[in-house]
Amino acid sequence: MTRKPKKAKRDPAPSRWAYRVHRMWLTPFYRSMLRVGLPTFLILTAAGWYISNPTNRFAIAEKAAEIRNSVESRPEFTVKLMAIDGATPVVDAAIREMVPVDFPVSSFDLDLEGMQQTIAALDVIERVSVRVRPGGVLQVDVAEREPAIIWRTGGNIDLLDRTGHRVASLTERQVRADLPLIAGQGANEAVGEALALITASGPIAPRLRGLVRVGERRWDLVLDRDQRIMLPEIAPVEALEQVLALDEAQDLLDRDITHIDMRNPGRPTLRMAEQAVEELRRIRSLDRGEAGQ
Numbered sequence: 001m002t003r004k005p006k007k008a009k010r011d012p013a014p015s016r017w018a019y020r021v022h023r024m025w026l027t028p029f030y031r032s033m034l035r036v037g038l039p040t041f042l043i044l045t046a047a048g049w050y051i052s053n054p055t056n057r058f059a060i061a062e063k064a065a066e067i068r069n070s071v072e073s074r075p076e077f078t079v080k081l082m083a084i085d086g087a088t089p090v091v092d093a094a095i096r097e098m099v100p101v102d103f104p105v106s107s108f109d110l111d112l113e114g115m116q117q118t119i120a121a122l123d124v125i126e127r128v129s130v131r132v133r134p135g136g137v138l139q140v141d142v143a144e145r146e147p148a149i150i151w152r153t154g155g156n157i158d159l160l161d162r163t164g165h166r167v168a169s170l171t172e173r174q175v176r177a178d179l180p181l182i183a184g185q186g187a188n189e190a191v192g193e194a195l196a197l198i199t200a201s202g203p204i205a206p207r208l209r210g211l212v213r214v215g216e217r218r219w220d221l222v223l224d225r226d227q228r229i230m231l232p233e234i235a236p237v238e239a240l241e242q243v244l245a246l247d248e249a250q251d252l253l254d255r256d257i258t259h260i261d262m263r264n265p266g267r268p269t270l271r272m273a274e275q276a277v278e279e280l281r282r283i284r285s286l287d288r289g290e291a292g293q
Contacts, residue, residue: 077107078104078105078106078136079103079107079132079138081136082096082103082137083139084140084142085141085142086141086143086144091125094122098122099118099119101138104136107132110138112131112132113130115130115140116129119140119142123145123165123168124167125142125145126143127142128140128143144167145165146161146162147161147167147168147179148161148195149179149180149182149191150176151181151187151191152173152183152210153183153184157169157172159176160188162195163192164191166188180195180208181210182194182211182213183212185213185216187212193219194219196237197231197236197237200241202244203244204223204247204253207223207224209222209223210222214230217233218233218263219231221240223253227258227260228258228259229259229260230260230261230262235265238265239262239265242262242268243260256273256275257270257272258273
């Protein structure tokens with residue numbers, strides 16, 4: 001009886017290729033490539049192939065627009081009315097005319113920044129904020145400039161605030177008779193100084209008719225009875241206070257004087273009215289006649 005040859009036992013050691021593959025699998029880079037990189041590549045390739053078809057692209061865009069419209073048209077995103085706070089009726093009407101909105105409208109269709117810039121362009125507006133508040137209300141909060149003075153230049157009459165910024169135009173001065181008047185080229189650039197002079201005028205404020213800017217560098221105070229106080233370019237308030245002190249001590253402004261020239265505060269100059277000059281000449285001539293006798 002012949003014996004069958006024994007089969008060779010299988011070598012448990014891995015083959016060279018199996019060993020290399022196993023080592024590569026243990027490498028984090030290759031593991032990430034196989035687990036993440038390869039699936040991502042396949043997905044991107046499939047997506048690119050799908051999008052490369054114009055029909056598919058049109059279908060995707062149409063579906064996206066449909067989803068967006070369904071979201072934008074929801075009631076919670078619908079704006080039904082506009083509310084304006086802080087504005088006078090005239091300004092309120094002007095704002096509604098400048099930013100007409102056809103309500104109801106989706107809040108996504110409103111250009112809030114553009115509306116805010118348009119409203120801020122109004123001279124009377126100092127600050128403005130535009131927002132959509134809960135309840136479908138387009139809220140506009142404004143702060144108007146407060147008129148502080150009237151500026152007459154050429155044939156125009158404008159209202160200015162304390163900074164010299166234009167607020168609005170006037171047809172005639174009597175519309176705001178409660179506000180002081182300034183005139184002259186460049187007067188709007190020195191509103192702060194003009195207001196300081198008006199405040200300092202104190203006792204003669206009821207007689208003050210206005211201030212005139214001369215040469216865009218100094219002021220003349222115009223009083224009733226055609227009297228004028230010519231102030232210097234530097235320290236005009238102090239010069240005016242000097243005039244007020246002289247008036248209190250000697251009733252200077254009650255005399256027949258047309259101009260008080262304070263351009264040189266150290267040497268004030270007075271200009272008398274024509275009638276006063278004629279009367280002075282007559283008195284002097286009489287004095288000379290009596291002296292001759």
